[in-house]
Amino acid sequence: MKPTRIADGSNGSLTRRDFLKRVGAGVAAAMAAHAVAGAVHTAHASEGVTEDTPAVLIDLTRCIGCNSCALACKAENNLPNPESAPTGLSNEAFTFVSTIQLETPEGETLTRHAKRQCMHCLNPACVSACPAAAMYRSPEGPIVYRAERCLGCRYCQIACPFDVPAFDWGNPLTPVISKCWLCRDRLNAGEQPACVAACPTGALRFGTRRQLLAQAHALIASNPDRYVDHVFGEHEVGGTSMLYVSDIPFAELGFPADLPHSAPPEETAKVMEALPAVILGMGALAAGTATYTHRRSAAHDTPHARHGAAEPPPADASTSEREEL
Amino acid sequence: MNALIAAMPAIIVVLSFGIAVLFMAGTRYAVYLLVDHRGGTQAVASDDFVLPTLPMRMLWPLGRTLVLLSVLTIGAGIVLWRFIYGIGSVTNLSNAFPWGIWIGFDVMSGVALAAGAFVIAATAHILRMERFEPLVRPAILTGLLGYLLVVAGLLVDLGRPYNVWRPLVHWQIHSPLWEVGCCVATYTTVLFIEFLPVILERVNHFKPVTSRLPTVSLYKLLRRVGIVFVVLGVVLSTLHQSSLGSLWVLVPTKLHPLWYTIYLPVFFWISAVAVGLAMTIVESTLSSKAFKRGLELPLLAALGKAAAVVLCIYLAAKAADLVARGAWPLLFQPSLEAAAYWTEIGLGVIVPAILFMLPGVRQRPWLLFTAAMMVVVFGIVMNRLNVSLTGLLAYTGLIYTPAWTEIAVSVALVTLGVIAFGLIAKYLPVFPDENEHHA
Numbered sequence: 205m206k207p208t209r210i211a212d213g214s215n216g217s218l219t220r221r222d223f224l225k226r227v228g229a230g231v232a233a234a235m236a237a238h239a240v241a242g243a244v245h246t247a248h249a250s251e252g253v254t255e256d257t258p259a260v261l262i263d264l265t266r267c268i269g270c271n272s273c274a275l276a277c278k279a280e281n282n283l284p285n286p287e288s289a290p291t292g293l294s295n296e297a298f299t300f301v302s303t304i305q306l307e308t309p310e311g312e313t314l315t316r317h318a319k320r321q322c323m324h325c326l327n328p329a330c331v332s333a334c335p336a337a338a339m340y341r342s343p344e345g346p347i348v349y350r351a352e353r354c355l356g357c358r359y360c361q362i363a364c365p366f367d368v369p370a371f372d373w374g375n376p377l378t379p380v381i382s383k384c385w386l387c388r389d390r391l392n393a394g395e396q397p398a399c400v401a402a403c404p405t406g407a408l409r410f411g412t413r414r415q416l417l418a419q420a421h422a423l424i425a426s427n428p429d430r431y432v433d434h435v436f437g438e439h440e441v442g443g444t445s446m447l448y449v450s451d452i453p454f455a456e457l458g459f460p461a462d463l464p465h466s467a468p469p470e471e472t473a474k475v476m477e478a479l480p481a482v483i484l485g486m487g488a489l490a491a492g493t494a495t496y497t498h499r500r501s502a503a504h505d506t507p508h509a510r511h512g513a514a515e516p517p518p519a520d521a522s523t524s525e526r527e528e529l
Numbered sequence: 530m531n532a533l534i535a536a537m538p539a540i541i542v543v544l545s546f547g548i549a550v551l552f553m554a555g556t557r558y559a560v561y562l563l564v565d566h567r568g569g570t571q572a573v574a575s576d577d578f579v580l581p582t583l584p585m586r587m588l589w590p591l592g593r594t595l596v597l598l599s600v601l602t603i604g605a606g607i608v609l610w611r612f613i614y615g616i617g618s619v620t621n622l623s624n625a626f627p628w629g630i631w632i633g634f635d636v637m638s639g640v641a642l643a644a645g646a647f648v649i650a651a652t653a654h655i656l657r658m659e660r661f662e663p664l665v666r667p668a669i670l671t672g673l674l675g676y677l678l679v680v681a682g683l684l685v686d687l688g689r690p691y692n693v694w695r696p697l698v699h700w701q702i703h704s705p706l707w708e709v710g711c712c713v714a715t716y717t718t719v720l721f722i723e724f725l726p727v728i729l730e731r732v733n734h735f736k737p738v739t740s741r742l743p744t745v746s747l748y749k750l751l752r753r754v755g756i757v758f759v760v761l762g763v764v765l766s767t768l769h770q771s772s773l774g775s776l777w778v779l780v781p782t783k784l785h786p787l788w789y790t791i792y793l794p795v796f797f798w799i800s801a802v803a804v805g806l807a808m809t810i811v812e813s814t815l816s817s818k819a820f821k822r823g824l825e826l827p828l829l830a831a832l833g834k835a836a837a838v839v840l841c842i843y844l845a846a847k848a849a850d851l852v853a854r855g856a857w858p859l860l861f862q863p864s865l866e867a868a869a870y871w872t873e874i875g876l877g878v879i880v881p882a883i884l885f886m887l888p889g890v891r892q893r894p895w896l897l898f899t900a901a902m903m904v905v906v907f908g909i910v911m912n913r914l915n916v917s918l919t920g921l922l923a924y925t926g927l928i929y930t931p932a933w934t935e936i937a938v939s940v941a942l943v944t945l946g947v948i949a950f951g952l953i954a955k956y957l958p959v960f961p962d963e964n965e966h967h968a
Binding site for chain 2: 293294329331332333334335336337338351353354355356357358359361362363365367369370371372373374375376377378379460462463464468469471472473474475476479482483486487490491493494497498500501
């Protein structure tokens with residue numbers, strides 16, 4: 205039988221059959237390793253989160269756009285320009301009140317206000333993204349940030365489905381990520397978040413997620429003509445701690461539409477859980493193949509020169525072919 | 530104080546020019562020191578090594594040196610500016626678009642373009658196709674320099690670069706970026722160990738073989754256990770090449786459906802293998818021109834043939850994924866994304882795959898080079914930019930185009946790599962000695 209060259213150069217040192225045998229040896233080892241690795245699983249970031257996590261229910265029908273919450277937030281967190289109402293999330297504002305003008309089919313103009321801030325997801329993408337656990341779920345529930353671990357890589361900004369984390373683009377050496385931390389210190393002191401405490405109309409309510417979801421559904425049930433039958437945050441990206449009810453569909457108010465009900469980290473978890481198998485499989489495949497080829501070549505190769513043989517070993521192909529015959 | 534602030538731009542210009550000059554002179558001098566030039570005639574190919582001629586060599590040829598100096602000066606100046614006035618002062622990045630070409634090109638493309646190191650090392654040492662041995666050292670050098678530049682680019686882009694080591698300590702096993710960070714750090718070390726024998730060979734050149742110097746025993750040890758690092762390199766490369774794709778699996782609501790798929794990591798890995806082969810063709814062709822060496826055309830042709838196979842697998846997998854997800858009709862709707870996708874796949878995968886399959890192409894160095902360049906430019910760089918920039922524009926709106934300062938830093942990084950490769954390849958035994966076997 206004539207050996208088939210694996211590649212079209214002269215002096216090919218390996219037959220195709222040989223090549224396949226070498227790879228095959230490694231594949232067998234890799235499959236064994238995969239079976240072992242299949243048993244290894246990593247924990248989910250959302251583990252241990254209960255419905256008793258602290259939450260806020262925001263009733264957009266009650267919001268008058270007074271900005272008390274946004275100014276209270278600035279004062280509480282010692283943010284710059286404490287007197288001016290912010291117009292977006294930034295390193296100077298953890299929350300802001302957006303104002304939306306809508307046209308009704310009758311031609312009237314409606315004005316609605318929506319307080320926006322970190323949603324404190326139950327399974328947060330930013331937490332799963334952060335390579336150094338600078339962004340993490342505190343034991344009390346809020347998603348918080350510790351600058352001392354932060355690389356400033358901004359993957360949390362990429363990851364967030366609500367585009368919340370803000371970076372300090374003008375700071376050359378010590379920029380931080382800014383976002384709402386649900387006034388964790390106040391919660392620990394038994395107080396409400398500053399924004400909730402400051403709200404004069406009762407548009408913001410603080411409680412556990414379980415309580416507030418029940419209240420939200422009760423509100424909608426008792427005023428079905430007034431409210432849209434949708435609690436924003438109940439299912440979005442796996443559920444959030446900030447919940448909204450509204451008389452206008454959320455998509456018209458600038459909220460992200462069509463968010464999946466599964467949390468984005470569940471997608472990456474599928475990939476990350478495969479890694480032990482990849483490590484063991486690829487390791488076994490490479491090591492197995494290398495062991496096999498080295499044993500074979502040690503059997504009928506002369507030792508090579510210093511550079512590891514720039515010239516191919518002579519007649520390797522024909523030697524192995526003869527052996528097989 | 531105010532005077533200092535006012536004078537800052539001028540200070541930056543002067544400093545950056547100094548940095549550029551220091552770099553160019555410093556690398557030459559470092560290589561000069563590394564080479565034992567006292568008594569040998571074999572190691573010293575020419576009179577390049579005589580110290581007093583060093584400044585003259587820097588001025589000649591003047592044009593080329595001036596271009597390199599200005600590119601490096603501008604790059605260094607922008608980097609200084611960034612560390613004085615912040616990332617926002619030299620980029621068009623914003624909270625709505627936090628990653629630009631410093632991630633999309635410097636990191637995502639840079640890592641892929643350095644894949645030749647693990648692909649060629651595995652071919653020659655794990656599959657033990659020993660005729661590819663002459664390509665191994667240049668590929669490892671390309672890889673090592675590539676990763677060093679990725680790290681350099683990353684340190685400029687990170688807001689708090691002094692925390693870059695944190696992922697190695699604070700394990701966060703859910704984050705693909707944590708995994709990329711750990712693997713890139715480890716693999717850069719592995720590449721250095723894989724390249725170390727080349728340096729040691731030069732250091733040991735005039736020592737007797739029986740010498741008990743630590744550099745000699747280290748060299749012998751590395752020759753014996755080198756295969757361990759090749760295997761390690763394959764595992765680490767597989768992990769982080771794919772995980773650069775996993776980064777984007779986290780953004781199902783942001784990345785355009787032409788690119789968003791749970792199989793992104795698989796596609797990133799397959800295309801890394803393909804570009805590992807293509808980059809080796811590109812690098813070998815350019816080196817043979819630059820160093821007036823012979824071209825290992827049969828070997829490069831074999832790599833081209835292998836690249837054709839890998840590209841076909843890549844194409845089939847991407848097509849199957851588009852069909853399975855039902856996203857293929859998007860290919861035929863006129864949009865920026867469809868145009869970008871067609872360019873990436875057509876010019877970067879289909880055309881080069883066909884070219885690589887033609888024996889007539891594989892026998893002509895410049896055609897082989899052209900096909901390989903298409904894989905590099907369209908198949909990889911454009912693909913990585915599509916995933917990290919173009920594919921997000923539908924979500925964010927057209928709010929980002931790279932600032933000239935961002936482009937200039939990326940150009941300076943590539944220039945650094947080319948200079949370093951040229952100098953190292955010239956003075957260290959990276960390429961097999963063409964005369965050695967006839968001696």
